[in-house]
Amino acid sequence: MRERALRALRDVRPAHDQTQAVPNFWSSAKRTDAGRRLPEYYLVYFLLVELLGFPHEGPEEKVAWTIPLDYCGELFTIEHRKMGLGLFHPEPDRVAAQAAEIVNRIHKAAKEAQPFFEWFADTRVAQSAVNVANHSQPLYERYRYLREAAQSHSHAAEQRKEERRATAAGKTDLSQLTELWMADWHPEPESGWLALSAVEAYFSWTEHVLIHLAILQGRVTTGTQVASLAAGDWTGKFKAAIDVNERGANTLLDRVLAVRQDLRNHVAHGAFGKQGEALSFHSPAGAVPVLLPHRVGPQHFRFGNGLAFDALRVFQVLDDFETFMFAGVREPAREFLLENCYPTVLTMAKGAYADAMRSPEAMTNFLRYWGEEVERSANMDW
Structure with a gap:
């Protein structure tokens, strides 16, 4: 299942030390329009972190978690913020096509991972963590x-x-x-x-x-x-x-x-x-x-x-x-x-x-x- 999900992601991979980032990426990253079409936040997290083991950052102010991504050598991030899940980049208009492809690839991989999501939920219910x-x-x-x-x-x-x-x-x-x-x-x-x-x-x-x-x-x-x-x-x-x-x-x-x-x-x-x-019932006395x-x-x-x-x-x-x-x-x-x-x-x-x-x-x-x-x-x- 991991292999099928990775094939569906294609060029969407964890960020690494060769990934190129726009200057001041972390302070100037903005939401992309395509990121508004991502699957539910928990499916994205289960897919990339729990199933595929992508590195991620823990909570910080107004952000629950961040997953840095490499797409064709360029840095993007998926963040679950107070205002919702999103795909972020400092130049959202310039990378609109790339962002749309990342979202499409995540949807395809999430579809491949459906049995994993069901298994993951069942294990939590069995542990009564509900x-x-x-x-x-x-x-x-x-x-x-x-x-x-x-x-x-x-x-x-x-x-x-x-x-x-x-x-x-x-x-x-x-x-x-x-x-x-x-x-x-x-x-x-x-x-x-x-x-x-x-x-x-x-x-x-x-x-x-x-x-x-x-x-x-x-x-x-x-x-x-x-x-x-x-x-x-x-x-x-x-x-x-x-x-x-x-x-x-x-x-x-x-x-x-x-x-x-x-x-x-x-x-x-x-x-x-x-x-x-x-x-x-019918009777001589009536009903x-x-x-x-x-x-x-x-x-x-x-x-x-x-x-x-x-x-x-x-x-x-x-x-x-x-x-x-x-x-x-x-x-x-x-x-x-x-x-x-x-x-x-x-x-x-x-x-x-x-x-x-x-x-x-x-x-x-x-x-x-x-x-x-x-x-x-x-x-x-x-």
């Missing part, structure tokens, strides 16, 4: 927005109902009274739709946040575990983050699963259900629901006819679980997951995170330190 993207905050905000919209719509609908009742007082016109009666018995459905969307958003958030919660507690420490949890069911994520032997955990798990199975899963899978909820009352079992949120449910009772269960999830030893995780978007780093699961999870104050101090490190890295402020 970050896990943290979308907890925006997912939570989505849930809160939909829930508040549902409650606001429900409140407005109740106000309109009261206004209709006030208007009906003293009326004797039968058509008006019938219209008001029908409006009372057929409430506006929009608040229920929004509440269902909020329930869906809640489980989307918890599927995500429970994995991060497990990492912060050191209960999940490898990339393989994260991948397995991400592909698994909600209950597996719950058990990874929360000890089921903890007081109240099993009871709360049953209540949350009732909401998930009766509402979220029911709608997500076409609103048919898996126990005949959408079926009515009868297949899901007779004696078959309902201990779950309390199951749909009846239509898609109506008691949103207030459901939201109370979700609130209870959210409180439990960030209670006790898990309390410090709330600030990490709901007030920041830093990824969780598996190599820190048993060290820095263990220290930070000792108390909310320890987490605040850690996040202040970590925020400065992240900012310095993003700015390439070495």
Whole structure:
């Protein structure tokens, strides 16, 4: 693979002591237009440094790394700077054609090296040297927005109902009274739709946040575990983050699963259900629901006819679980997951995170330190 990549590069080689440089090269080098079309910075680095062993310079102010190149005897550099990856030369207009050829050659070599890139990534994942993207905050905000919209719509609908009742007082016109009666018995459905969307958003958030919660507690420490949890069911994520032997955990798990199975899963899978909820069998008494009352079992949120449910009772269960999830030893995780978007780093699961999870104050101090490190890295402020 190295031989194929070198053949693809042709005259693009590491700089050496015979490479000719324009005077004041390092102080006057500018971006070339062609350099804006280079592959992703990590592919260029993996290709030239990790696979082919090109010499390179480490970080300096506003520069993460520099690779000096020789192209037909002339010096160019590839640099990953604060403003992005680029191919640099003091006279970019004069060498535009050469720069374009260098970029084309790097693209060809990167294509040859695709199996190496995949192998390199796999080895890092196997070593658990990975970050896990943290979308907890925006997912939570989505849930809160939909829930508040549902409650606001429900409140407005109740106000309109009261206004209709006030208007009906003293009326004797039968058509008006019938219209008001029908409006009372057929409430506006929009608040229920929004509440269902909020329930869906809640489980989307918890599927995500429970994995991060497990990492912060050191209960999940490898990339393989994260991948397995991400592909698994909600209950597996719950058990990874929360000890089921903890007081109240099993009871709360049953209540949350009732909401998930009766509402979220029911709608997500076409609103048919898996126990005949959408079926009515023929009988001398008329059409009868297949899901007779004696078959309902201990779950309390199951749909009846239509898609109506008691949103207030459901939201109370979700609130209870959210409180439990960030209670006790898990309390410090709330600030990490709901007030920041830093990824969780598996190599820190048993060290820095263990220290930070000792108390909310320890987490605040850690996040202040970590925020400065992240900012310095993003700015390439070495």
